[in-house]
Amino acid sequence: MHKSSIFLSYLYKCKPQHLFFMLHRPEALRNWLAEKVEFDTKSRIYTFHWADFSEKACITELDEKYHILEWKWIDTAERGTHLRFQVAVSEDDDDMTELIIEDFCEKEDEENYRNRWDKLAQRLGRNL
Numbered sequence: 001m002h003k004s005s006i007f008l009s010y011l012y013k014c015k016p017q018h019l020f021f022m023l024h025r026p027e028a029l030r031n032w033l034a035e036k037v038e039f040d041t042k043s044r045i046y047t048f049h050w051a052d053f054s055e056k057a058c059i060t061e062l063d064e065k066y067h068i069l070e071w072k073w074i075d076t077a078e079r080g081t082h083l084r085f086q087v088a089v090s091e092d093d094d095d096m097t098e099l100i101i102e103d104f105c106e107k108e109d110e111e112n113y114r115n116r117w118d119k120l121a122q123r124l125g126r127n128l
Helices: 014-024 107-126
Strands: 004-012 036-040 045-049 053-062 068-073 083-089 099-103
Touching: 004 107, 014 083, 014 099, 045 107
Parallel strands: none
Antiparallel strands: 004 099, 036 045, 045 053, 053 068, 068 083, 083 099
16 A cells, blocks of 8 residues: 655744754653654664554654754655654744654544644643
8 A cells, every 4th residue: 555644733832952852862752752762872773662563763864953853664665654853933933843744654544643643742742
């Protein structure tokens, strides 16, 4: 099956640098994205653990100046799929920081993915 990209956006009252830190540091990712996150400094591979499975990923783009972070899942059969975060100051409110997420899913799973990201975004917001 072919996966298509979905885009999501969430607003937080914090500094962009703080939100960006929460997106790629293992100790921060443990607080909202996965139950456990391990980082192998030699291979530069992250292992994300959830209750029923684990998944490995590497960072394929990290731009601290423009607050862009892209993950590639290592064991994914689908080429061209990734998880991309971009952090920006909100255009509507300078006190708010926007998190833009690009993820991939099957068309029939889009609502489930959006619901899952909504819950994760709430957890993230509680940890900022």
